[in-house]
Amino acid sequence: MESSWTLLSWLASCLMVFGGALPYVPQYQEIQGSSNSEGFSTRVCLVLLIANILRIFFIGKQFELTLLLQSVVMIATMFAILHLCCAVQTTNRVSTKQRRLSLDFNYFWKWSAFEDYLLFCFGFTMLCAVITLLLLDSVVFVETLGSLAVTFEAMLGVPQLLQNFQSRSTKGMVKMVLLWTAGDVFKTAYFVMNDSPTQFWVCGSVQILIDVAILLQVLFYSQDTQTKPD
Template sequence: MDEVIMDQIMYAAHQAVSWIASLAIIFGGVVPYIPQYRDIRRTQNAEGFSTYVCLVLLVANILRILFRFGHFFETPLLWQSVIMIITMLIMLNLCTSVRMATELNTKRRSFTATDSKDEEIKVPKRLFLDFDWNYFWSWSGFVDYLQCVLAFTVMAAYVTYLLLDSVLFVESLGFLAVFTEAMLGTPQLYCNYQNKSTEGMSIKMVLMWTSGDTFKTGYFLLTQAPVQFWICGLLQIVGLIFTKFGWDHLQTKLAKSYGFRVDTRNGFRLAHERICWKDARLHLRAVSLQRFDIFTPYFVCAIVTSH
């Protein structure tokens, strides 16, 4: 009798853990974007967040959904993809609305236009293949992103339908889906490099990325998900760690080599000590043209405050 009760308790506990793990997998992926979303709304500035992160996750999750038609995997992973797609569209909508509010003087860039025109001028109708590659994924309107996502979904679904009987194609599709997701940190790392700072990037988001992907990789292993999932999960963890700590180490090394004090949250900052004209000129001569763009604003501040 005691053994039967114990078995029932163990079964109930196992079911509860399974449900909790499934809910964590489904909704846990969107949690890291909550602090980033709040930061963008609070500051009305989306420059620190790379919208290419949204592109990576949209492509990855669309391909993952298509992969399930040829290779079955856990239903929570399917719902995770659906929830993530909705979340990325919400993030894109916020970023575009903030960008349009803060860049009123910029010209409107459209997915269906080959040239940029002012917002007041109606964009002429063009063929889908005529959109301007110079402004790919940098459009001003949220509807342009929707057009792109829908076009990619239809095209990928059609190709998948034609080649669904090919085992090689299905497995390659699954690998491409999770490998694309493994490159999640790359757009943010490039955005940090362009900005020469991690300012505007939510550190909470990166830390949640890392912890979430660690949990997700363990879930893949325990549920015996396809091998593509957990291999690329490990790659994603490594990439996310480098996104935060690798860039901080690089900017600290560069800044210290030129006598700067560094705030790893806000990027390069001048030391508090005054810099004389001679020292400023020596610094300017020491920095190569390739690195000059990193330090130019700070050298100008140094010269002005020292003069």
């Protein structure tokens, strides 16, 4: 019985580490197959990169190694998608004027070179590292850092929700959103069962609500498309 529980625990940990990246596999294939990334909001990548970088620095409060590895895998996944999106833009000869690294809100996170995304994340990571080293002994800072990390992660679906609303389309989103929802339900249950920091399961609960909102968009916009005359 004990060996069975150990096996289940190990499988659950593996699913936690790699499960978060699974929803992006069909989206990656969709972008790669269509050579078009317009339906996917790259700001999802921005939200997840910031959230997981902050989570890695949330070391003042102990949590499982599984969650640390999950963040590393998610960061690598986001970079892979950004690299593909940049390659697709280059293939389609999207104009690169004023699209290099810039903090101008109009062009922020719309850069044409993958290296610019790497540079921004490197700078953000170094900033977090310096601040964390200076304030690691502050309980208020540690709790605030954890809260910021999960707040960004909880907002994961918001960029996609807004983009779907603007385009009135969820084409290519269905598989990803269904996997998002299943993953967030499992993740939140995992947090509760393993007594993870409160910030983690609160984040998971908010993510589930946003996932449901996007699923409602999928139903609404699919019906809207079916009723449109040819």
